[in-house]
Amino acid sequence: MKIAVLPGDGIGTEIVAEAVRVLQALELPIEMESALVGGAAYEAHGHPLPESTLKLAMDADAVLFGAVGDWKYDKLDRPLRPEQAILGLRKHLGLFxxxxxxxxxxxxxxxxxxxxxxxxxxxxxxxxxxxxxxxxxxxxxxxxxxxxxxxxxxxxxxxxxxxxxxxxxxxxxxxxxxxxxxxxxxxxxxxxxxxxxxxxxxxxxxxxxxxxxxxxxxxxxxxxxxxxxxxxxxxxxxxxxxxxxxxxxxxxxxxxxxxxxxxxxxxNTKNQGLYEPSHGSAPDIAGKNLANPLATILSAAMMLRFTFNQTEAADRIERAVSSVLASGLRTTDIWSEGTTKVSTRGMGDAVVAAITKTITKG
Ligand SMILES: NC(=O)C1=CN([C@@H]2O[C@H](COP(=O)(O)OP(=O)(O)OC[C@H]3O[C@@H](n4cnc5c(N)ncnc54)[C@H](O)[C@@H]3O)[C@@H](O)[C@H]2O)C=CC1
Ligand SMILES: CC(C)CC(=O)C(=O)O
Ligand SMILES: [Mg+2]
CATH class of the missing domain: 3.40.718.10 (Isopropylmalate Dehydrogenase)
Structure with missing residues (x-):
């Protein structure tokens, strides 16, 4: 199971880090390799989807993607804008x-x-x-x-x-x-x-x-x-x-x-998949440890189910998310009176702990 990990920009790096920890907690034979994409790749290589990143994604069984984009790139020529990276990946991998x-x-x-x-x-x-x-x-x-x-x-x-x-x-x-x-x-x-x-x-x-x-x-x-x-x-x-x-x-x-x-x-038609939250890079909350990582963690569960046919492992992630929510932990976006506010990392920690508990129990 080979996964290309492309965190991207803004909250992308924070939420993907948590999904990676959740995947690691499952102790499956997963190989993960990371690369820059979006604005981060533009800064380092002058292009939002460098050849090496595209190759990594194309050679992998699945891609775990964060998000790309930032207002500061809005004046760039369109082919160089971060969003072209996700559009390019969808096109080159045929992810219809x-x-x-x-x-x-x-x-x-x-x-x-x-x-x-x-x-x-x-x-x-x-x-x-x-x-x-x-x-x-x-x-x-x-x-x-x-x-x-x-x-x-x-x-x-x-x-x-x-x-x-x-x-x-x-x-x-x-x-x-x-x-x-x-x-x-x-x-x-x-x-x-x-x-x-x-x-x-x-x-x-x-x-x-x-x-x-x-x-x-x-x-x-x-x-x-x-x-x-x-x-x-x-x-x-x-x-x-x-x-x-x-x-x-x-x-x-x-x-x-x-x-x-x-x-x-x-x-795509080969069941190769790219898994990402439906949201963007949320520059307004980036770097503040505030983002909700659950969409990305649940995307990792979809990866296990759809591309790797690891139903049990996918269920384990989804059950862990349910139990964490049942225990009252909430990131800011889903917080309400009577629940406990946690950071991006805090939510990741809780999901990892819930998974580890189910593994220990067998
Ligand atoms: N697939 C991708 O990489 C996508 C990238 N984008 C890019 O992202 C950048 C920001 O776009 P926006 O229109 O602001 O959409 P956005 O989805 O990044 O954010 C919209 C609102 O939702 C909040 N939000 C998003 N994800 C959140 C999370 N996990 N936890 C808590 N709050 C969250 C943000 O703080 C913001 O207030 C732009 O550059 C846009 O082009 C937008 C959509 C998809
Ligand atoms: C950034 C766009 C290319 C995509 C988008 O908004 C999305 O896929 O939800
Ligand atoms: Mg969208």
Missing amino acids: ANFRPAICYPELVGASSLKPELIAGLDILIIRELTGDIYFGQPRGRRTATDGHFPGAEEAFDTMRYSKPEIERIAHVAFQAARKRNKKVTSVDKANVLETFQFWKDVVTEVHAQYPDVELEHMYVDNAAMQLVRAPKKFDVVVTGNMFGDILSDEASMLTGSIGMLPSASL
């Missing part, structure tokens, strides 16, 4: 299927900004297509407008596009995931306005014919954004494109109590 489970732990029902009855027992899975859509479409750039409302003015443009095989394969992933859950897929689109998403809807409908046992509903993205906070438990599996999935998963994170609780797995 992004799983973002939004599960509300019973202990965190009070931490959400929603009423407890709306989110108690919540367990939904957002499946986001990750290598297409407007995030990767070409052409893009800036130019002088030749038509539109202001001919002759400076303008910018991006290209939204999806090919049929790209939609088909993510639709299969969603229907197959739903078969193992509550057999319902909500495909989120904007077919009423965008040609790309009318096509998306048509192709998802076509693929659905192979899954008669799974219910399919279509929903426009604006309505989906509203339904997610109105009645989130009505969803089971949500499948959508890259940009809508990015936005809706951040929204869904608050149903779990905090964005610091939302893990993710990004898989």
